[in-house]
Amino acid sequence: MTLVFTICSSNYLAHAKVLGNSLAESNPDCRFVIGLVDCIPAEIDLPTWISHEVVPVTEIGISDFHEMSEKYNIVELNTAAKPFYIDYFYKLDEAIDHVIYLDPDTVVYNSLLTLTDKLASCNMIVTPHSCTYDDSETNMLYEISMLRTGVYNLGFLATARSEETSCFLAWWQIRLRKYCYYLTSPGLFVDQIWIILAQVYFKGFCVEKDPGYNMCYWNHFERFLSFDQGCYWVNESHKLI
Secondary structure (H helix, E strand, C coil), rough: CCEEEEEEEEHHHHHHHHHHHHHHHCCCCCCCEEEEEECCCCCHHHHCCCCCCEEHHHHCCCHHHHHHHHHHHHHHHHCCCHHHHHHHHHHCCCCCCEEECCCCCCCCCCCCCHHHHCCCCCCEEEEEEECCCCCCCCHHHHHHHHHHHHHHHCCCEEEEECCCHHHHHHHHHHHHHHCCEEEEECCEEEECHHHHHHHCCCCEEEECCCCCCCCCCHHHHHHCCCCCCCCCEECCCECCC
16 A cells, blocks of 8 residues: 655645645545645634644654654644654555655645555655756756755655664654754755765665656746646656656
């Protein structure tokens, strides 16, 4: 079974709901969960407004979570919870073979089956912010940003159940407990910057360079959208995922 989840606070629940709806349409066999790093405001009647499964962060057993919530801002805290949620899901249900994370401001347009097939031989899959380069000033500014914030966009992370993945999650948890700050000047960028080291430390680290994944404003210079036969295409040859 493949479990796809996102993490948000209450201010992003509408985004998470749209993500879940898109996943239900494009990948009905996947289980979708919203990890809620927040208390639900009284104004939101969650059961009547959202049909997706919601797991509050208080249920996943992060030790010293109060200390983390005291020192991190909302973005830092949400990103710091990521490896703890992945680890929680694997321990929760042995039937879960893959856990995939997507940021709440994401929409899924097509099947993730090609991705999960790759997880048969990979422990974790990431996507780079861009896959090619040009020498324009705009692209060089994006490259400078990647040097500060990380080559890989952690709005997406796919993992497979394995001993190596467990070791990776334990390593990541230790670092995000203490050093999940948005402070680019000393070389920290929440959970994302650490993954540069993960590719060196852990086996089965794979980079997905299909331009149909992770299309966003920072890689428009290398990708253009078209619509044909009821489907969006990237560069006319790759389905938009």
